[in-house]
Amino acid sequence: MREATLRDVARLAGVSPRTVSNVVNGYAPVTEATRAKVEKAIAELDYRPNVVARNLARGRSGQIAVVVPYLDTPYFSELLQGIIPRARAGGYNVLVDQTDGDPEHERELIRRRARGFAFDGLIFSPLGLAQRDLADADPTLPLVVLGERSAAGSFDHVGIDDVAASREATAHLISLGRRRIAAIGDQPYPTGEAAQLRTTGFRQAHLDAALEVDEALVIGTPRFNRADGAGAMRRLLNRSDPPDAVFCYSDLVALGALHAALERGVRVPEDVALIGYDDIEEGRYSNPTISTVSPDKEAIAATAVERLLMRIGLGRGTEGVAGVEVRAAHRLVARESTLGRAAR
């Protein structure tokens, strides 16, 4: 049996489609009597508005897209979890996609709203894509980029102060008396813009303490995942002069590094202290627990959605609006991987 349409309801209720539409959307004032009639007809026919038709008529899709490099990265799933309910509260459904960090996929997504992927706005966490590539993005697309801004543009940025946070994390290691500090996660320009900010903070902390950075201890990794963290750590431990502390550019990297250390019988933090970045739940349950930089994810999710909906609300007028950079709060969370069991 065919789905009931608004027309069917109108016919049954003996009113015009216009009136039904008014009732359904709570628009113009409708007589109580009329409303009752219409609602009765709606119930009788089990009528549900066709969203696709509505969107076509309204000239919007009622959806936003959230695109991240990897969905199985806890940081992103935690963020997504914060974004979805807020978007729904704002009347939007959420399309999700991952790019695997593929620059082509990312570019395609931005340059021209990807084929067949209909959305009114986009929350985007670029990875393989240099931020300046966003510059020639479709300027009519409401866009919020996650991560610190590295280039101006007509879109918004939401992120924490990576340089400051990294500096604090490194300073924490230094304050514990560590002197040979490694960094795992550096990435070359232009892909690794976020990574480079962290490296900058790492260097600043050394400067602050009048310490030299041993360049051999700055290890690049293609991804911020457990496997790469473990691999980098193994290389560090193979050295004749291994580090006594490591600043990892993500908790996943730190967890991988931890695994590699314990596997070799290297004690954490006695032999080597470890600090991560992101404050994912996993780091609160690992053994030892992982010290980390904790970004205010709730604020990031909330701000990203808020800014995006605002831009969507502006309509095509978005084009003129300059990009805003929003800095969410962060804090250092010291746990066992730097303080030791004594922390308990």
Added chain:
Amino acid sequence: MREATLRDVARLAGVSPRTVSNVVNGYAPVTEATRAKVEKAIAELDYRPNVVARNLARGRSGQIAVVVPYLDTPYFSELLQGIIPRARAGGYNVLVDQTDGDPEHERELIRRRARGFAFDGLIFSPLGLAQRDLADADPTLPLVVLGERSAAGSFDHVGIDDVAASREATAHLISLGRRRIAAIGDQPYPTGEAAQLRTTGFRQAHLDAALEVDEALVIGTPRFNRADGAGAMRRLLNRSDPPDAVFCYSDLVALGALHAALERGVRVPEDVALIGYDDIEEGRYSNPTISTVSPDKEAIAATAVERLLMRIGLGRGTEGVAGVEVRAAHRLVARESTLGRAAR
């Protein structure tokens, strides 16, 4: 400036909308010359088809929804990661939502496609919702349910054999000489249908070995997460006669239990062996690594998408088609949390 429409392209190319549509969709044979003209016009106007309009005309949304209880549960994010590319390959975009295990939210979603949430089919992982509630689901909705089937219906199920898998996991602990085996994760009917299957397998393994189940060691938890796992483990360790092994109904539960054990100085697996369920990546990097039941997630994702698209293809005819139960493969993966470091 207004977006170019198909009509604009037709006008510029000097052909009819019909022809442009043909070119865009690669339908009917089109002369090379015409095609070239049309493509030139498309490029010139930077034309992109309006997906919403297309969907309305085609009477579909081109989207499927994936609904899980919690997005930040690694098992679900890993699954989602397998589902999304496959759905896109099949021409569908993926809407994602989480229910927080709220039965009302789940029911609403099924009973009548949720307001404003447009999708042609649904992959659904119920939690708070008893499977028999799915019975009075909209029978015209193409639906694939994740998890083992506990009731018949007109929709498909994709999952592993939970009873058998749980039996194997428990048998593994028994084969290691453990005799006081606890289970963490049981849940009351009707919410915890999946949990109860695992409890059944747990009991069967005891029967097989002519062992008694100590009912005091079967611990219920509201959720399958780290915190609940840790809490349950603490209670077990508080007993005068703690278990020498624990079958945890998810890896997250096992990771929480592990944390609680180590926190007390209880050795794993020497004092208590631990086995989980799901084989999430985290369990391969924890210290010790977690033994687990590994479901073939790729197969689950692939089958779920495949069955769903098949049902969507059937159109309204879906109604008659009986539900199919697909059993994906699983295997036991023994790691350090049962075998000890020697496993390396």
Added chain:
DNA sequence: TTGAAAGCGCTAACAC
């Protein structure tokens, strides 16, 4: 307060 009617942009049956 409600009705009539013109689209929203695309598809596809039907003709030529």
Added chain:
DNA sequence: GTGTTAGCGCTTTCAA
């Protein structure tokens, strides 16, 4: 092969 045209189901301007 290509054009004509009538919808898809809803919104919304303009009248009444």
